[in-house]
Amino acid sequence: MPPLPLIPLLLIFFIPFSSSVAPQLLHQSHFNKHKFHLNKSDSYKQYYEITRPLPFHTLIPSCALPVFSHDFENTIGLPPTTAGYSSPANCTWSHVSLHLSVSSNGSQYDRIAAVWLDGAELLRTSTAEPTPDGVFWKISKDITRYSSILRQENLTLSVMLENVVNDVYTGVYRVNITFLYYDIGSNDTGSHGFNFPLSLFPLNQKSTVMKWKENPVISTLNREENSLDLYDKPADLIIPISGIENDGFWFRIEKGSDVMYKGIQIPANTYKAVIEVYVSFHGNDEFWYSNPPDSYIELNNLETKRGHGAYREVLVLLDDNIVGSVIPFPVIFTGGINPLFWEPIVSIGAFDLPSYDIDITPFLGMLLDGNVHSFGLRVADAISFWLVDANLHLWLDNNVKEVQAMTFKYSAPSSGVECESKFHKLDGSFEIEGKRKSEVSGWVNSSLGNLTTYVHQKLKFENTIKFKKNGTQKVVKQEVKVKKELRVESDTGTLISRTTVKKTYPLKITSSTLAGSEKNTYLMITDLEHSLKEERSNGNLSSSLVNSQQSSGWMFVQDHDVLSGAATTDQSYTYKDNFSCYSQIVSAANGKLGSNTTSLLCSSSF
Numbered sequence: 001m002p003p004l005p006l007i008p009l010l011l012i013f014f015i016p017f018s019s020s021v022a023p024q025l026l027h028q029s030h031f032n033k034h035k036f037h038l039n040k041s042d043s044y045k046q047y048y049e050i051t052r053p054l055p056f057h058t059l060i061p062s063c064a065l066p067v068f069s070h071d072f073e074n075t076i077g078l079p080p081t082t083a084g085y086s087s088p089a090n091c092t093w094s095h096v097s098l099h100l101s102v103s104s105n106g107s108q109y110d111r112i113a114a115v116w117l118d119g120a121e122l123l124r125t126s127t128a129e130p131t132p133d134g135v136f137w138k139i140s141k142d143i144t145r146y147s148s149i150l151r152q153e154n155l156t157l158s159v160m161l162e163n164v165v166n167d168v169y170t171g172v173y174r175v176n177i178t179f180l181y182y183d184i185g186s187n188d189t190g191s192h193g194f195n196f197p198l199s200l201f202p203l204n205q206k207s208t209v210m211k212w213k214e215n216p217v218i219s220t221l222n223r224e225e226n227s228l229d230l231y232d233k234p235a236d237l238i239i240p241i242s243g244i245e246n247d248g249f250w251f252r253i254e255k256g257s258d259v260m261y262k263g264i265q266i267p268a269n270t271y272k273a274v275i276e277v278y279v280s281f282h283g284n285d286e287f288w289y290s291n292p293p294d295s296y297i298e299l300n301n302l303e304t305k306r307g308h309g310a311y312r313e314v315l316v317l318l319d320d321n322i323v324g325s326v327i328p329f330p331v332i333f334t335g336g337i338n339p340l341f342w343e344p345i346v347s348i349g350a351f352d353l354p355s356y357d358i359d360i361t362p363f364l365g366m367l368l369d370g371n372v373h374s375f376g377l378r379v380a381d382a383i384s385f386w387l388v389d390a391n392l393h394l395w396l397d398n399n400v401k402e403v404q405a406m407t408f409k410y411s412a413p414s415s416g417v418e419c420e421s422k423f424h425k426l427d428g429s430f431e432i433e434g435k436r437k438s439e440v441s442g443w444v445n446s447s448l449g450n451l452t453t454y455v456h457q458k459l460k461f462e463n464t465i466k467f468k469k470n471g472t473q474k475v476v477k478q479e480v481k482v483k484k485e486l487r488v489e490s491d492t493g494t495l496i497s498r499t500t501v502k503k504t505y506p507l508k509i510t511s512s513t514l515a516g517s518e519k520n521t522y523l524m525i526t527d528l529e530h531s532l533k534e535e536r537s538n539g540n541l542s543s544s545l546v547n548s549q550q551s552s553g554w555m556f557v558q559d560h561d562v563l564s565g566a567a568t569t570d571q572s573y574t575y576k577d578n579f580s581c582y583s584q585i586v587s588a589a590n591g592k593l594g595s596n597t598t599s600l601l602c603s604s605s606f
């Protein structure tokens with residue numbers, strides 16, 4: 001076996017008495033870690049984030065636009081790299097997808113990156129760590145919701161990826177981005193023979209198409225035609241709630257009291273508004289869900305700065321009122337917890353971090369007064385650092401100059417966070433329970449009618465961290481539950497639409513450390529369970545997603561080097577809706593892909 005380079009993050013994450021490494025001004029998830037490889041491969045190895053294909057991936061795009069190509073070398077401290085963008089000429093399109101491909105060889109940390117168009121974020125992503133033999137990966141994202149920006153000319157596309165390249169860290173990230181444009185408007189019935197609800201459009205597979213044709217519902221569904229089905233149509237205007245370009249547009253939040261504001265005056269004919277939040281966590285808060293309270297660190301004289309407890313919440317403020325909050329899905333970057341877990345299947349969301357939508361339509365009554373209002377972003381209890389920004393999506397009524405609106409019920413979101421800490425020396429248990437409930441409604445009188453929107457959200461957060469066996473065993477358990485309901489009613493009280501979303505994301509990490517016989521050596525054994533479950537319904541249509549990963553492994557570490565190790569990751573991904581279904585079960589062991597079963601036919605009919 002070749003000499004193995006290794007991984008210090010464990011030192012930082014798992015061992016409470018380990019020292020934390022000197023912070024640098026770097027948007028990276030870890031310091032002083034390398035990649036771990038059990039075997040050399042002859043060629044570039046592909047990494048994957050398991051997800052379903054885009055609904056229109058089998059259709060032929062009307063045009064393809066390579067928009068960006070750059071090698072990110074020593075880019076630390078530099079502004080983002082930019083390219084010009086103009087909507088492709090002579091191309092009729094209704095949908096757009098973004099395709100990112102990255103390759104790298106050498107030695108390098110995982111890095112955080114983002115893509116903005118005209119200052120609006122389109123994608124938050126992180127990198128795999130390269131090997132001397134090279135790695136590559138590809139991702140696709142439906143970016144149709146950004147159509148109002150994508151249709152413009154002479155814009156700037158910006159990509160931030162702060163990387164360090166020197167004698168030690170040699171990996172350069174080579175990045176290409178292409179946009180594919182599809183013309184699959186609502187009246188396109190030609191090739192498919194039916195109008196389909198696009199977001200639910202299944203894979204173009206013979207057997208399944210037959211099955212759908214037998215389903216009479218398909219031909220009666222036509223979202224674009226139904227002007228009252230406001231939900232899935234892309235916004236008419238998107239205003240970024242972001243910082244200055246030189247720093248990469250995202251706001252850098254270092255502490256709980258930091259609030260980043262942007263003043264925005266919204267058009268008087270806005271009838272619907274949604275804030276989309278992008279967020280990632282780094283430095284001492286990369287593993288915020290496993291951070292013990294400061295008192296534990298202080299009383300045990302630990303050097304780590306990964307503290308401040310495990311409660312974090314991203315708050316969206318409108319003129320200093322909380323109008324929404326998000327407890328982010330705990331995305332684990334490729335160097336996180338045990339890097340062997342994420343090779344070649346990365347953690348859920350690592351290549352395409354989720355963004356979070358907050359419908360603020362009921363607040364239009366406060367916003368439509370022609371004044372500039374301040375939109376703010378904050379991370380409760382944060383320690384350094386978080387990268388947060390947002391897009392304000394606005395739908396405009398083209399038939400009138402202005403609409404009237406009123407916010408008539410707003411109970412400021414009540415929240416309660418309870419913490420319980422018990423510890424003696426290095427052993428102890430820390431529990432946090434948090435809840436937030438919000439309820440708001442308001443009417444908007446536009447040419448669509450006088451419609452009242454009700455938004456209800458319930459958020460529940462539970463976190464337990466236990467240290468046992470003199471701090472050498474750590475168990476982290478977290479569960480976040482979100483329930484949302486959005487109801488639109490006419491002035492006569494008729495229900496126009498009802499959308500519900502239920503999300504849960506449980507996480508469990510168990511790790512034990514055993515001291516080795518030689519100086520500064522130890523063995524670490526870790527198990528991890530991680531899931532994202534989501535159920536949505538919109539009228540009589542529904543969808544569900546269950547995406548779960550289970551990893552276990554060990555490694556033998558000396559100082560900052562992993563000398564040996566083994567790991568397995570099993571993942572199961574199942575998506576179902578009224579028209580399609582996609583399920584994939586994969587496993588990886590010691591850096592190699594094992595079984596991979598994909599199915600488009602679900603056993604239980606949805």
Ligand SMILES: *[C@@H]1O[C@H](CO)[C@@H](O)[C@H](O)[C@H]1NC(C)=O
Pocket residue numbers: 038039590592
């Ligand atoms: C490494 O490669 C060798 C030879 O191909 C193989 O026998 C061994 O099982 C591999 N080890 C791992 C951990 O994959």
Ligand SMILES: *[C@@H]1O[C@H](CO)[C@@H](O)[C@H](O)[C@H]1NC(C)=O
Pocket residue numbers: 089090
């Ligand atoms: C667009 O189409 C028109 C008419 O066919 C043609 O004159 C023009 O050159 C085309 N423009 C581009 C950029 O292809």
Ligand SMILES: *[C@@H]1O[C@H](CO)[C@@H](O)[C@H](O)[C@H]1NC(C)=O
Pocket residue numbers: 069101102103136174175176
């Ligand atoms: C990027 O595009 C260039 C030019 O088409 C190609 O040579 C290169 O292999 C691509 N790199 C990646 C990472 O896709």
Ligand SMILES: *[C@@H]1O[C@H](CO)[C@@H](O)[C@H](O)[C@H]1NC(C)=O
Pocket residue numbers: 105106107132170171172
């Ligand atoms: C990456 O691969 C190329 C081509 O094989 C090689 O020339 C280069 O030295 C490698 N870079 C690093 C940092 O290993």
Ligand SMILES: *[C@@H]1O[C@H](CO)[C@@H](O)[C@H](O)[C@H]1NC(C)=O
Pocket residue numbers: 153154
């Ligand atoms: C974009 O820039 C070109 C060249 O500078 C110019 O001719 C064109 O009018 C601009 N388009 C818009 C929409 O500003």
Ligand SMILES: *[C@@H]1O[C@H](CO)[C@@H](O)[C@H](O)[C@H]1NC(C)=O
Pocket residue numbers: 094183184185186187188
């Ligand atoms: C819809 O049909 C109209 C009339 O046939 C046509 O002009 C238009 O381009 C079509 N739109 C799409 C998106 O196919």
Ligand SMILES: *[C@@H]1O[C@H](CO)[C@@H](O)[C@H](O)[C@H]1NC(C)=O
Pocket residue numbers: 400403404445446447450
């Ligand atoms: C509601 O909006 C419509 C369309 O803008 C307008 O004609 C109507 O007068 C408005 N109703 C009231 C009571 O303002």
Ligand SMILES: *[C@@H]1O[C@H](CO)[C@@H](O)[C@H](O)[C@H]1NC(C)=O
Pocket residue numbers: 017426470
């Ligand atoms: C517990 O860990 C601390 C710090 O490593 C060490 O100093 C102490 O001796 C340990 N206590 C026992 C009982 O092993």
Ligand SMILES: *[C@@H]1O[C@H](CO)[C@@H](O)[C@H](O)[C@H]1NC(C)=O
Pocket residue numbers: 404443445450451452490491492
């Ligand atoms: C719209 O409807 C609400 C309640 O249904 C009502 O209180 C309000 O006065 C209406 N607004 C207009 C402009 O008619």
Ligand SMILES: *[C@@H]1O[C@H](CO)[C@@H](O)[C@H](O)[C@H]1NC(C)=O
Pocket residue numbers: 217220539540
């Ligand atoms: C589903 O809802 C649509 C629109 O609300 C309606 O036209 C359709 O009949 C409903 N289908 C079923 C099966 O209930």
Ligand SMILES: *[C@@H]1O[C@H](CO)[C@@H](O)[C@H](O)[C@H]1NC(C)=O
Pocket residue numbers: 217540541542577578606
């Ligand atoms: C879609 O599936 C859900 C869940 O099985 C079912 O309740 C609903 O009736 C279905 N809708 C249609 C239009 O078939």
Ligand SMILES: *[C@@H]1O[C@H](CO)[C@@H](O)[C@H](O)[C@H]1NC(C)=O
Pocket residue numbers: 048586593596597598
């Ligand atoms: C799994 O199999 C599917 C279909 O055979 C293929 O498209 C996909 O690339 C494979 N995934 C991985 C991670 O190898």
